[in-house]
Amino acid sequence: MVMKIMTLSRMILMKSMRISTPLTTRTILKSSIILVFLVLAGCAIKRFQPAPGDYIIEDRFAIVRTDSLIVAIRPQVYRSPNGSNLASDSFSLYLRVQNISPKNLSLSDQSFPLIVDGRQYSPIPLNYLLLSISQPTFWDWQTPLNPITEQDKSLLKREEDRYALMADAFTFGDLLSGTRREGYLFYDSRVSKADSIQVDILGQRVSFVKR
Secondary structure (H helix, E strand, O other), X not given: OHHHHHHHHHHHHHHHHHHOOOOOHHHHHHHHHHHHHHHHHHOOOOOEEEOOOOOEEEXXXXXXXXXXXXXXXXXOOOOOOOOOXXXXXXXXXXXXXXXXXXXXXXXOOOOOOEEEOOXXXXXXXXXXXXXXXXXXXXXXXXXXXXXXXXXXXXXXXXXXXXXXXXXXXOOOEEEXXXXXXXXXXXXXXXXXXXXXXXXXXXXXXXXXXXO
């Protein structure tokens, strides 16, 4: 697509040179800007969007409502504060679950499986994800004369990413009446290569397609 656009742009440019006076700097600049816009349009990155179904679609969320829960979910890249490589090593969904029943409910860690071409993926456990972000070595804060090295700073940033991940990841367990829980679910990184995915929400499947 990009090569075709660039070839077309060069043909137009060569034709204008043959039938007009030499191009001015302003004309060349204008043609270059148009070419950049054409290339960017041809290279637009596709992302997952909810496909029509028996559920509500709002702000790229697929929303499912039952007698006891309202669940909203959408593919969304997780970004750590200091740029750890977690985002590139997994596929992430952002999830909101609200308990609208008069009693407490329990959410299993096997909830919300993801399906790609008939293959089922379960959410990756948080403890496993934390292992991918190494813990910093101990630094003696009690010794003022002990300077922080660049390596110490890097490790401390990774520790900050660990705490952020613990705060941002969706956690399972009891959900109190009238409350909601939200956060990220992480799956095998191979999911990101699919053109379409399905997520099972309380027995109802919602679909997302790249476009």
